[in-house]
Amino acid sequence: MSADLNFQEVISEGLAITIEGIVVVFSVLILIMLVIYAMAFFSKKQKNEEPQQAAVPTAPAAEIEEEAVEENEEELIAVITAAVAACMGQSSASVNIKSYKKVSNNWNAAAKREVINRI
Numbered sequence: 001m002s003a004d005l006n007f008q009e010v011i012s013e014g015l016a017i018t019i020e021g022i023v024v025v026f027s028v029l030i031l032i033m034l035v036i037y038a039m040a041f042f043s044k045k046q047k048n049e050e051p052q053q054a055a056v057p058t059a060p061a062a063e064i065e066e067e068a069v070e071e072n073e074e075e076l077i078a079v080i081t082a083a084v085a086a087c088m089g090q091s092s093a094s095v096n097i098k099s100y101k102k103v104s105n106n107w108n109a110a111a112k113r114e115v116i117n118r119i
Helices: 007-049 061-088 106-118
Strands: none
Touching: none
């Protein structure tokens, strides 16, 4: 079939296909953008509909700080457990981190030396 077409027809067909492709791609991108805006609109609407919670009585600052530190430690242990389990290729249920100790920041110093040596 391409042998029957001359150069001008081949170029015009190629150009038409290219333009159709560009129109389809941008149409889909615009459609995705509209869907994202609609999702954002409805999520804001749902947030506004949620009833406001009653005022929580304030606790002393020492208790709040102590709870925050405890939560951070629990979160840190959970992250360490997940990282060790991922490295070992096991489930996190089979890994039990009992304690941890912060060590000196030798990795940071080594990274700085490596960057400096590259220059």
